[in-house]
Amino acid sequence: xxxxxxxxxxxxxxxxxxxxxxxxxxxxxxxxxxxxxxxxxxxxxxxxxxxxxxxxxxxxxxxxxxxxxxxxxxxxxxxxxxxxxxxxxxxxxxxxxxxxxxxxxxxxxxxxxxxxxxxxxxxxxxxxxxxxxxxxxxxxxxxxxxxxxxxxxxxxxxxxxxxxxxxxxxxxxxxxxxxxxxxxxxxxxxxxxxxxxxxxxxxxxxxxxxxxxxxxxxxxxxxxxx
Amino acid sequence: xxxxxxxxxxxxxxxxxxxxxxxxxxxxxxxxxxxxxxxxxxxxxxxxxxxxxxxxxxxxxxxxxxxxxxxxxxxxxxxxxxxxxxxxxxxxxxxxxxxxxxxxxxxxxxxxxxxxxxxxxxxxxxxxxxxxxxxxxxxxxxxxxxxxxxxxxxxxxxxxxxxxxxxxxxxxxxxxxxxxxxxxxxxxxxxxxxxxxxxxxxxxxxxxxxxxxxxxxxxxxxxxxxxxx
Numbered sequence: 001x002x003x004x005x006x007x008x009x010x011x012x013x014x015x016x017x018x019x020x021x022x023x024x025x026x027x028x029x030x031x032x033x034x035x036x037x038x039x040x041x042x043x044x045x046x047x048x049x050x051x052x053x054x055x056x057x058x059x060x061x062x063x064x065x066x067x068x069x070x071x072x073x074x075x076x077x078x079x080x081x082x083x084x085x086x087x088x089x090x091x092x093x094x095x096x097x098x099x100x101x102x103x104x105x106x107x108x109x110x111x112x113x114x115x116x117x118x119x120x121x122x123x124x125x126x127x128x129x130x131x132x133x134x135x136x137x138x139x140x141x142x143x144x145x146x147x148x149x150x151x152x153x154x155x156x157x158x159x160x161x162x163x164x165x166x167x168x169x170x171x172x173x174x175x176x177x178x179x180x181x182x183x184x185x186x187x188x189x190x191x192x193x194x195x196x197x198x199x200x201x202x203x204x205x206x207x208x209x210x211x212x213x214x215x216x217x218x219x220x221x222x223x224x225x226x
Numbered sequence: 227x228x229x230x231x232x233x234x235x236x237x238x239x240x241x242x243x244x245x246x247x248x249x250x251x252x253x254x255x256x257x258x259x260x261x262x263x264x265x266x267x268x269x270x271x272x273x274x275x276x277x278x279x280x281x282x283x284x285x286x287x288x289x290x291x292x293x294x295x296x297x298x299x300x301x302x303x304x305x306x307x308x309x310x311x312x313x314x315x316x317x318x319x320x321x322x323x324x325x326x327x328x329x330x331x332x333x334x335x336x337x338x339x340x341x342x343x344x345x346x347x348x349x350x351x352x353x354x355x356x357x358x359x360x361x362x363x364x365x366x367x368x369x370x371x372x373x374x375x376x377x378x379x380x381x382x383x384x385x386x387x388x389x390x391x392x393x394x395x396x397x398x399x400x401x402x403x404x405x406x407x408x409x410x411x412x413x414x415x416x417x418x419x420x421x422x423x424x425x426x427x428x429x430x431x432x433x434x435x436x437x438x439x440x441x442x443x444x445x446x447x448x449x450x451x452x453x454x455x
Contacts, residue, residue, distance in 0.1 A: 058431075059427075059431060062388075062430065062431045062434040062435065063392070063427040063430045063431055063434075064392040064393070064394075064395035064396075064406075064430060065392070066395045066396060066398075066406065067395055067406065067423055067426055067427045067430065068427070070406075070410075070419070070423045071419075071420060071423045071424060071427065074410075074413060074419035074420075074423065075419045075420030075423050075424070076420070077419065078417070078418055078419055078420040078421070079420070161286075164288075165287075165288035165289065166288075167288075168288035168289075168290040168291055169290060169396075171290070172290075172399055179288065179290055179291055179294070182291065182294070183294070186294070186298060192294070192295060192298030192299040192301075192302060193295075193299050193302075196291055196294050196295035196298070196299065197295065199291050200283075200287040200291050200292070200295070203286060203287050203288055203291065204283065204286045204287060207286035208286065
């Protein structure tokens with residue numbers, strides 16, 4: 001182990017750290033924003049709406065994130081229609097493509113998590129809300145969603161970790177995230193141990209910080225159950 | 227519908243390699259998973275600590291980083307190790323071996339957690355009863371513990387298997403000719419990346435769908451005789 005390689009390249013790693021955190025937080029945020037209404041619609045009785053969302057979720061959960069990213073990054077260039085439109089400004093950027101793929105993927109997983117939580121709402125609570133004369137919308141806002149979020153938190157924390165690890169794929173399409181930084185260091189010095197072990201430590205540190213934050217959040221959200 | 231321009235057979239070859247890779251890594255992962263789960267539950271402090279360290283570290287580092295570490299680092303490591311045991315020729319790591327061992331090693335950690343939970347779900351009294359009958363520890367394991375833990379392990383095992391299958395797409399990055407890499411060759415030659423990656427996505431979707439069907443059947447089979455709650 002040659003620690004000087006690590007220390008002299010720390011700035012690349014911190015640049016990578018910034019990109020990783022930005023990619024992960026943005027795609028998780030976009031995924032969550034779309035996932036909440038879509039998860040509610042997924043539970044609707046309209047077969048067409050819930051079926052369409054179901055197919056979307058099934059396809060994105062059933063294929064590797066890497067392939068989804070490749071289809072978006074490499075695949076969109078196959079269509080002259082997209083290449084000649086204003087959309088090409090976005091799709092030619094690796095960063096946008098990674099973000100787009102991650103958001104779609106995260107959204108699919110989050111829909112499934114929230115749907116499961118909604119489905120497990122105790123019947124009594126819903127019936128009580130109905131008996132109190134609440135409309136469907138009010139029921140979702142006041143009764144179903146708040147308790148569903150609480151139930152979804154443990155699985156959603158898995159999704160956050162999953163997204164953090166998945167974001168390392170961005171390095172495959174030239175983005176300098178933490179893994180990308182490690183690949184640069186490795187190719188420059190041919191020192192795989194130093195390069196990748198440093199990246200591993202960065203990821204471990206982020207994972208532990210996230211888990212600690214979630215523990216604190218659970219402590220707060222589950223205060224009434226203590 | 228999809229014109230593969232004659233690349234269909236090479237994608238099919240890649241698919242076969244992907245399936246081989248999945249199954250080979252599954253065997254390693256199951257073996258490591260069982261051993262680690264037993265180590266975690268043993269009364270030996272050193273075993274528990276090392277097993278916990280293994281599962282915690284592996285689960286907090288991305289698969290891709292571990293794979294690159296094993297692929298690039300393992301190459302150097304083996305060639306440093308070679309001369310020490312008196313082998314002086316350059317050893318080239320086979321990417322298939324690197325891929326299988328890395329994926330097996332990663333999912334061993336996930337399987338360990340699943341199996342640990344499954345073992346804990348079997349009532350301890352039954353194991354004690356087995357011991358009281360004079361069964362050896364291995365006999366208790368294969369007669370009492372194992373048949374019952376299978377039922378509890380299937381849902382977690384199924385999840386791990388589905389994630390494992392999707393992770394195999396990464397081996398294309400370390401130069402293994404799986405279907406993703408075959409598709410990228412084809413995409414480069416024909417300038418039809420969308421078509422080829424879509425085909426790969428569809429194949430993955432078919433593989434996951436078949437797996438889900440089999441897992442549901444297994445789950446039903448092993449839950450026979452238990453009341454659904």
